Every structure is written in structure tokens, then in C-alpha cells.
Amino acid sequence: MRDRIAINGSRLIADLRTLAEFGRTANGIDRTAFSPADGEARRWLREAFAAAGLDAGIDAIGNVYGRCPQRRAILIASHSDTVATGGWLDGALGVCYALEIARSFRIDPDGPIGVDAIAFQDEEGAFLPCLGSTSFCGEPLDTSALRSRTGETFGAASARARFGDAAFRLNRNRHVAFIEPHIEQGPLLELEGRRLGIVDGIVGVRRFSVQSTGRADHAGTTPMAVRADAALPLFRLALWLHRSIGRIGSERSVCNVGAFAVRPGAVNVVPAAAELTLEFRDVDRAVLTRIEAALDAELGRLRRTSRATLTATCTAALDPAPMHAGLSAMLRQACNALGHPPLDLPSGAFHDALVMCRHVPTAMLFIPSRGGRSHTSEEDTAEDDIVLGCEALAEAVSRLINSGGLPE
Amino acid sequence: MRDRIAINGSRLIADLRTLAEFGRTANGIDRTAFSPADGEARRWLREAFAAAGLDAGIDAIGNVYGRCPQRRAILIASHSDTVATGGWLDGALGVCYALEIARSFRIDPDGPIGVDAIAFQDEEGAFLPCLGSTSFCGEPLDTSALRSRTGETFGAASARARFGDAAFRLNRNRHVAFIEPHIEQGPLLELEGRRLGIVDGIVGVRRFSVQSTGRADHAGTTPMAVRADAALPLFRLALWLHRSIGRIGSERSVCNVGAFAVRPGAVNVVPAAAELTLEFRDVDRAVLTRIEAALDAELGRLRRTSRATLTATCTAALDPAPMHAGLSAMLRQACNALGHPPLDLPSGAFHDALVMCRHVPTAMLFIPSRGGRSHTSEEDTAEDDIVLGCEALAEAVSRLINSGGLPE
Numbered sequence: 001m002r003d004r005i006a007i008n009g010s011r012l013i014a015d016l017r018t019l020a021e022f023g024r025t026a027n028g029i030d031r032t033a034f035s036p037a038d039g040e041a042r043r044w045l046r047e048a049f050a051a052a053g054l055d056a057g058i059d060a061i062g063n064v065y066g067r068c069p070q071r072r073a074i075l076i077a078s079h080s081d082t083v084a085t086g087g088w089l090d091g092a093l094g095v096c097y098a099l100e101i102a103r104s105f106r107i108d109p110d111g112p113i114g115v116d117a118i119a120f121q122d123e124e125g126a127f128l129p130c131l132g133s134t135s136f137c138g139e140p141l142d143t144s145a146l147r148s149r150t151g152e153t154f155g156a157a158s159a160r161a162r163f164g165d166a167a168f169r170l171n172r173n174r175h176v177a178f179i180e181p182h183i184e185q186g187p188l189l190e191l192e193g194r195r196l197g198i199v200d201g202i203v204g205v206r207r208f209s210v211q212s213t214g215r216a217d218h219a220g221t222t223p224m225a226v227r228a229d230a231a232l233p234l235f236r237l238a239l240w241l242h243r244s245i246g247r248i249g250s251e252r253s254v255c256n257v258g259a260f261a262v263r264p265g266a267v268n269v270v271p272a273a274a275e276l277t278l279e280f281r282d283v284d285r286a287v288l289t290r291i292e293a294a295l296d297a298e299l300g301r302l303r304r305t306s307r308a309t310l311t312a313t314c315t316a317a318l319d320p321a322p323m324h325a326g327l328s329a330m331l332r333q334a335c336n337a338l339g340h341p342p343l344d345l346p347s348g349a350f351h352d353a354l355v356m357c358r359h360v361p362t363a364m365l366f367i368p369s370r371g372g373r374s375h376t377s378e379e380d381t382a383e384d385d386i387v388l389g390c391e392a393l394a395e396a397v398s399r400l401i402n403s404g405g406l407p408e
Numbered sequence: 409m410r411d412r413i414a415i416n417g418s419r420l421i422a423d424l425r426t427l428a429e430f431g432r433t434a435n436g437i438d439r440t441a442f443s444p445a446d447g448e449a450r451r452w453l454r455e456a457f458a459a460a461g462l463d464a465g466i467d468a469i470g471n472v473y474g475r476c477p478q479r480r481a482i483l484i485a486s487h488s489d490t491v492a493t494g495g496w497l498d499g500a501l502g503v504c505y506a507l508e509i510a511r512s513f514r515i516d517p518d519g520p521i522g523v524d525a526i527a528f529q530d531e532e533g534a535f536l537p538c539l540g541s542t543s544f545c546g547e548p549l550d551t552s553a554l555r556s557r558t559g560e561t562f563g564a565a566s567a568r569a570r571f572g573d574a575a576f577r578l579n580r581n582r583h584v585a586f587i588e589p590h591i592e593q594g595p596l597l598e599l600e601g602r603r604l605g606i607v608d609g610i611v612g613v614r615r616f617s618v619q620s621t622g623r624a625d626h627a628g629t630t631p632m633a634v635r636a637d638a639a640l641p642l643f644r645l646a647l648w649l650h651r652s653i654g655r656i657g658s659e660r661s662v663c664n665v666g667a668f669a670v671r672p673g674a675v676n677v678v679p680a681a682a683e684l685t686l687e688f689r690d691v692d693r694a695v696l697t698r699i700e701a702a703l704d705a706e707l708g709r710l711r712r713t714s715r716a717t718l719t720a721t722c723t724a725a726l727d728p729a730p731m732h733a734g735l736s737a738m739l740r741q742a743c744n745a746l747g748h749p750p751l752d753l754p755s756g757a758f759h760d761a762l763v764m765c766r767h768v769p770t771a772m773l774f775i776p777s778r779g780g781r782s783h784t785s786e787e788d789t790a791e792d793d794i795v796l797g798c799e800a801l802a803e804a805v806s807r808l809i810n811s812g813g814l815p816e
Binding site for chain 2: 218236238257259260262270277279281373
């Protein structure tokens, strides 16, 4: 009979509850990257990694790295920073899974493969989304231009935080695989009645800011036919996107018109200017390209039929990232072995896995989010589901190590 | 041969240019009611009315009244206050027409009918739209609750301005008719190639504020079908109004969606709340009622098909005001006699005439607005058209007085 990692569920929950005290506010948890609470949490995690038998440290950018004594390692990681009104799970879940699995590791301590744990820095983008994993992977990164929303430079924040001097890096000779466990942040597992999910890909996104310039006229005295109403073509565009996404995209495509502003904004003045931001996401790059082409055609139609002037700027274009099939299959087998067949689903949100998968075989394990809520104090998951997710991950890691590494 | 009032066009233009210096700013003219510039302009007008032979004064609310020596009078008036970024004509035009016609009055100085002039206070609604004419007509008016946008109480503004103690009032035994000359503030005269317009009615308006409450969800992880997007039904409503106004309303109906806001307003968050303001106007009350019923039905449809909660509040309901047919006919004859057949058109904007017409036979004479622009520093009218308008009004007043008053 093969060796297994047996995790301690109540110890895992206790760690999550402890971590949730760092940055607690009336509106949730605020561990914005480089904030005092973020620094305190990272120092606590360093001690916890060390107590679990890992060689632990914090590098210059704030990544907390716990290195196992083995020559090679399966890397388990997520991020410990939060948005300003975050919940208690989100990235903290994956970090505590990594801690618990490293701490419970009893398989052949003198063998070739162990478990490394990381709490990445600034996944939420106080300065740059996925800052920590980008740094860890050695991707091009110019921190000199980075500023927070409050205008603080990265240099100032970094000096204030005083994390360390090292720069921890991915090592393909050491890191055989990367697994990021996370709450789903959506309702699919709950809707389907499943307790575990395997991510088949992280969706890509296209974001546009669309500006419309018209002419302010008196809304009582100016006949409809001679107006240059800046808002009207954007109302049409917003509705077109919502009506077309299901037809032009796939059944998994999603879109959003999250911001809409009108100037001067008076009830009796025809809008002189209007602006909206839109985005659409899909796991298939070809689908994104198709929607983008249709958007471009619709903008052309609107330009021909409106007196307002429309300009569209692409503000973000991230391609979908497929997860590693072999690693995902091993995760799926582990879930099945525990009697909980997982749901295959895309990740509609971004994660450090989006950066990591460009450099190392990567997979993601999801557990349910109550009501699909995240990034809010209402973010929650049943403790049983939290423990089950860690058990499934421990089972997958046990299988990986017992089989000598990753199946090709 | 009958007597005529012969106005002096260059003197009229000089008065308008002088008045335009009160409150001049980089962004137009700011004679917001009760501002220092408004007070200075009113004191200048009082002197000008007095120099024209009128018994002139300023009452407690700021109305500048010039009373002719005759027992009865045709009242010519508009307002001298402006919006914060006003143009040089707007209400000032009618006030200067009144001044010029009273000053040029040479018809039977000992006769029974003369010309009274008024510069009404706060037509633009710094405290209350048509405040001055409402006060002049003795309509119910509770100034104790009035506040400016900056929060100043009416009492404080009034004490600061120190206008006077009197309360000038309309007197039906004295005031046989009221005529308000004004720039069109719209493009119809220009589009039709006419230099004079007679207003057949002031449009009524219905204004609504519509609130939508949904649920903030992650725009990447939440499938379209389970969202409660607060903005979506308001995009539909805005577009429905624009598409329906011509079909449900009349060819003269106009509508506007002038304000639209979305919260939290992030590109990747499904709108949790959204709000718009809309209005529609028509000269026919039955048309307004018809559009309002259709709006109500559309809101019902949207409520049934959306997961967001919609509430609509009527924020303004003003009924259309027809002008006096006999008085308007006399204005029309005067225009024709000058060789400039006028255009009959509605007033899409509100005026002191809207209040006055409830108490005294009322008519309005329009002259063109270049490009239909008003309430901006670009507001302008050719000097020839300004002089022609005053000549047409003088001709109408001459005819009224020679015929002994108003035809029934």
C-alpha cells in the first residue's frame, strides 16, 4: 500500500481563521499588498512555513517562499494579499492548503520529491495584477513605473515594507508542477451540486473603453432629428453586446458593461459626452477574436447612424490559458478516489496560475463559493468543503509523488 | 395715420453689450440670481428704467419694475439673471426690448395705455425656477425652504442682496397684456430660414428618475443567466424611450436621457445599482399622458424580464401652456407688416410666460439663436435680427395701443 499525506482539517481551519484576523475591518479583510497588515500576515506565514519544516523566507517583492528539503518539489501556492474589502478565503485558502500539506508531508522524507509552498505578492494588483508570480517566473517586470491607486510609487511602498533582499525564482529543474487551489468565486459548483472543480482553462478577456462625443443642446428646444446625443449610440452598443454575446460567443462567454458615464449629466441637457467600459471573456481565443470582430462591425454601424463621434480603445487583451491536461487528470482521479467526481469548468477570474502556466505544468482545483460571492465580507465556503478540497489536493500530491512525478 | 413707436437699434445693442459686462467670466456670463453681479445689473437696470421715464424700483425678491405714467399698461418683461455659464442674450434680450420700447414711447403720453417693463428675478432657478414671476403673480410661494445648490438659504441670499422692501404685483386692472420676447434657444427658425417666431404654446414636461437595484457579481465568474445586472434594464429603457417617442408622441415631442450612473462602476463588476433621469416634452397634454402610460407599461415589462428591482419617481410634471390667441395674432400681424412672416412654433424651454399666462393674456416673440445654442458663451444672434425683433414688438405694441387694447 502506497504512502498518503493525511492532513489535519481542524488545524487547516484554525490557520485560515488566524490569517483572517490580519487586516480585519468593518467591511471585510483589507490586506492590500504592501499594507502593514499584508506585511504582518506575510511574516506570520514565514514563521508557519518554517515551523512546518520548510526553509522559509520573504524576498524583496514580498513573496513568502517555503522550500522543502527534497531536491525536487511540487509547488502549491496562491496569494495572501486581498482587495480592500476582501473575504477570508480567496488567495488565503491556497496558501493555507500549501502550508497544511507541507506540514503533513510524511512520504519518504529522504526521497527526491517534496512540497514547496508560496504566498505570492499582489495578485490583486494594488500595483500590478500577479506581481509576485510574474517576478517568481522571471518575466520582464519594470517596477519603476508602478504606482498604487493612491499614487504611492512601488519603490516607496517596497522601502516601507522592508521584506528582504532575495529574489525567489521558479526553477524548472526543481519545480515539477504547480497547483493553485482556490475558491470558485462563481456559482457553478453550487448550481451543479458539486463540491470540487477542476479548471480546464482560465478565460481570456478583451476590455474596451468607448468614448462618444456629441453636442450639448437644450433638451426642450432641439428637435430629435438634429441632435448629436453622445449617450444614445452607447446605449445601443451596451444592449447590442448583451444581446449578441450568446449568439456570437459560446455558451460559456460572458460580457459586462460595468461603467457608464454621461456629461454634463443634467436632465434637460442633451449628453455632450459619454463613456462606457465593456469586457467579454471566453476560454477559447477564436471566440474572443470573433466577438471582437463583431464589436468592430457594430461600432462601424453606430458611427454611420449616429451624429456622435465614437472612439474605442482596447485597454486589456489577455489570451485564454489552458491548464495542463495530465496534471488536471491526476487531480480529477484524486477527487474521484475520494468519492467526489469534480466538475470541469473554466476559471472566469484571473489567478497566479495564468502566469505560472506559461512556465511549468499547472493545474487549478476549485471549491464552492457560497452564492458565488467573493471579494466581499460575505465570501464563504462550508468548512467541510474547505477540508475536502485540501484532502483532494493531498491525495493528488500523494499520487504524483508515489508515481515519481508528472505523467506526460 | 396712426402713431408708431420708433425704436433706436444701435441704442438697444449698446444696452445689451453693457448688460453683458455684468458677471462676465472666462466661461460666459454669470449673473446667477442674488450674486453680486446680479445685484449690480439690477441696480443698473433700475437706473436705465428711470432714465426712460418709468417709475423704477427693485422689490424685496429682486424684481426690477419700471412703471409708466399711464393708468393701464402693456407689460414687456423677461429676466436678467443667467445660468452660471450664460450667454449675452437669453433673458437680457427681453429686458432690453422692454427698456427700449418704454424709452421710445411717444404715443399719446397722456393717453390711457403705456408700457411697463420688468426684469424678473431667478427665472433660471438658482433658488426656484420663475421665482420672480411667481412672486409677481402672487402665486403661493414659501421661500423659507428654498436653498441654492451651494446650500445657502434664501433668507441669507436675500439679506446679502438687500434689494428693497416692496412686493410688486400684477394688477389685472392695470396690466392688459404680457409679452415676453426671447431668443428661440433652438434651431427651428434658422432651419426654416425665418427671422421671427410666434410661440403657440410652451411645452409641458414629465421628468422621471429611475433607480435600478441589482447585485454586484464578478463579471468573469458569474454566468450571464444568473446575474442581476442593474444597468441592463436601464439601457433597455433609455433605448425604448428614444425609439418610441416619435411613434407614441407627436412629431413635436422630444425626449432626453440626460444622466446615467452605474455603481460600483468597475469594468469587471456586474453593476449593483444604476440610475437614469429621463424627460419628455410636448405642447399637447394628451400626448404627455399617452407617453407616460407607455412608459409605465414598459417599466412593467422590464420588471417582469429583469432580475433587478426598478423604481420610478416622477420628479417634475408641468402641463403645456397655450399662449393667448388674440395677442399672438396681433404679434403675427406686426411681423407680417414688417415683411417678415413669422414661424409658429412651440417653446421647448420654460419661461416666465409659463407663469404669467395663468393670470394675464400672454404671448411670446422669438428671434433666432445661432446654431440653436443657448446657456453657453456661444449663444448669439445677428444684430440685424435682434433689432428686427424689437421693431416687430414695437409695431405690435403700437397696434395694440392704437386699437385701444387687446382684441377678444
